[in-house]
Amino acid sequence: MTSIPVSIVIVHYKTEASTLSLIKNLSQIKEIIVIDNSQSKTLEKKLQPYQNCQVVINSFNTGFAHACNQGLLLSSLNHVLFLNSDLEINLSQIKQLLKILKEKKLTALAPTFLNGKGELDPNYRKPIPNFISLLTEFSPLHKFMSQPAAPLTLAGACLLVDKDQFLEIGAWDEQFFIWFEDSDLSKRLLDDGHPFEVTDQVEIIHQGGESFENKASKWKLEVFFLSLRVFSKKYFSFAQHQTLKKLTHRFSKNNLYPLNKDIRASIIVPNMRGELLDKFIEDNYHFFDFTQDELIIVSSAEQKWELRRKYPQIIFIYITQNKGFAPTVNTGFRRATGKWIGTINDDVILEKDWLKNLISEADLYVKENKIQVGSISPIVENPGNKIESFGVNVLKHGKALKNTTINQHYKSTNAFNAAVVLLNREALTKLGFFDETFGSYLEDLDLGLRMSKNNYANITTDKVKILHLGQQTSGQMPIYKSWWDVKNWWLLTIKHTSLIGWLKYGPQIILERLRNLSGLAKAIYIFKIKMKTIS
Known part of the structure; x- marks a missing residue:
């Protein structure tokens, strides 16, 4: 037959x-x-x-x-x-x-x-x-x-x-x-x-x-209307999407899919360049436990079906246009179902048990300090084995200060570095995701400040260390980065500086913003010199 x-x-x-x-x-x-x-x-x-x-x-x-x-x-x-x-x-x-x-x-x-x-x-x-x-x-x-x-x-x-x-x-x-x-x-x-x-x-x-049939009606409502919003965000204008979002809030107000208790963590990796994605997976695939972890890659690079065949456990989301780090990672957040939700740059190299150890450290911090952890990050080192970041603070006069000295087990700060970070699912549900107005750069400082203001601790632990190769994407677009620095520092300053803050630190804040403008002017000047050399 x-x-x-x-x-x-x-x-x-x-x-x-x-x-x-x-x-x-x-x-x-x-x-x-x-x-x-x-x-x-x-x-x-x-x-x-x-x-x-x-x-x-x-x-x-x-x-x-x-x-x-x-x-x-x-x-x-x-x-x-x-x-x-x-x-x-x-x-x-x-x-x-x-x-x-x-x-x-x-x-x-x-x-x-x-x-x-x-x-x-x-x-x-x-x-x-x-x-x-x-x-x-x-x-x-x-x-x-x-x-x-x-x-x-x-x-x-x-x-x-x-x-x-x-x-x-x-x-x-x-x-x-x-x-x-x-x-x-x-x-x-x-x-x-x-x-x-x-x-x-x-x-x-x-x-x-x-x-x-065995799923509760609440679960069905949550998933149905979250999927509807994913559809509307993908295809409709901002105003249309917001209209449908408000209209369906009576059925479901959550911004995350329901928790899957079988999943320890959902990790989102934003990507623009295909070669970086290949290298990231090659370097880090064996550091994930796919029996309990969800790896979600959101990429605007050309789709590679052979890569998907080779790594069937990975969830691949391909987007037609990259609108910056914040919108890209948020796309992954909306698909995440794990207890913890994290993001990792595509230019980092992890270490064995990095995820297990970060979660253990967060649990220990909560037990010892009686405060919820909003974010937990590892030590970030650069290729020269120098500490790039052991936590980051946003100072009152409008400047970010990365800690580069390890002198304690935990470092508590008012912000975090999104190169590698685990985020509290409850905090994301309550406070929202990265502010997409930022596009790229400083969206992590903004979310960290929001968490800090709402009594969620941002901590860094010395028990986990990762290597950050650094600016593999943004390093090729200096003017782009400088422009976003100017725009987003103003946005961050306006969002998080009180009237009292302006009265006390106004001149210093303005000076810092002028330094951002100077950086943009310098980037444009260097770019023009390079173009003349090429021509």
């Missing part, structure tokens, strides 16, 4: 009976890949008799989009069918989907979904979201306005794709944990001119939501 030339990817999450039933009916499929996000103790053994099936067991729930990409990159065929386990689909329907996709030369194809009663499921007949449609749906306007016309959203519950074209548009966006990843995919297909369709020639029954 000839096998059907398609790879099926099933993301499994606590639906063992349904998954086994589905796979039992797919014996003619050439390749089935099951990504287990629920750490089932029995699923892999029960699937051993199926020669066409391979199982990948993730250490924790990595989210639907990431798991789908894992399966996609393991597939060996050019057509991949993503399936939820709670579907009723037969081989003839799969053959029909494959036939339609090939004949119409589509990038992606979804069937029509019926509910358990055999009726059209309205949840899978929604247009690709835009600002007006979401505004209408989640406000009283839905009583007076119908949804604007737009192509139907492809549903990830059953989606057939041409693998090469699917990879070309970036596949699934892993900044979505669950929900709105298919809306995002449909919008990218539409915007990029890739042909796709929801066909009425194939109808399948989808029981729907079985994976989430």
Whole structure:
């Protein structure tokens, strides 16, 4: 009997009976890949008799989009069918989907979904979201306005794709944990001119939501509306995003996905240059424990699928435009689900047990001092083995002073250095993320000052040491850095200097800001000299 030339990817999450039933009916499929996000103790053994099936067991729930990409990159065929386990689909329907996709030369194809009663499921007949449609749906306007016309959203519950074209548009966006990843995919297909369709020639029954029956409704609300905000921030204007954010606050006010107790820490690495990312992973991959840590890389460099194949445990988020350190890291924060949330520059080299030791030191500090830790940082050394930073303080006259002498176990300061830092999840939920107005530079000082003012300690410990190669990105853009220094020091000063502070230190503050301007003028002058030399 000839096998059907398609790879099926099933993301499994606590639906063992349904998954086994589905796979039992797919014996003619050439390749089935099951990504287990629920750490089932029995699923892999029960699937051993199926020669066409391979199982990948993730250490924790990595989210639907990431798991789908894992399966996609393991597939060996050019057509991949993503399936939820709670579907009723037969081989003839799969053959029909494959036939339609090939004949119409589509990038992606979804069937029509019926509910358990055999009726059209309205949840899978929604247009690709835009600002007006979401505004209408989640406000009283839905009583007076119908949804604007737009192509139907492809549903990830059953989606057939041409693998090469699917990879070309970036596949699934892993900044979505669950929900709105298919809306995002449909919008990218539409915007990029890739042909796709929801066909009425194939109808399948989808029981729907079985994976989430055991999840509390509060968890569902949190994740759904956080994913909606990720979608709106990605595609809509600032004003539109803020409108939807305020509108949906009655359902969820949190800015982080719900905590996953299986994850010790979520670490975000911002990146602009592909070669730095390659080196960072090569130097530091073995310093992460992927059984309990979540590594999230947010990059504006060219996407490298081979890198993603080599390191399937890493969550990769690719952004089209780098708007600075703060927006880039915040993108990773919004995807983080760990107990601690940290950020690391892509030009550092870590050491063994760095994360374990930082967390232990933070716990010990809380026990000894009876104050919550907002941030904890290691000693930062430069390539000459000199101390670059053992904590940083923002002085009242508008200047940052890095401590370069180690004379105590802990150093408590009013700010922190974001080259390597672990942040308190509770503090981020309460105070917000990096202020994106800063773009790049001084956003870490601002967040540290906010934490300090709200009684969260910023501490540095001498028990962990990292090597910072330093300015591998910004060092190539001196004018850019100098301009941000000028702009952001004024912003930081205005945000954090009281009237009394201005009265006491006004002349000194102005002098420091003039020094920033002098630095910018010098950078421009040196740049012009270099340009003349080249010409």
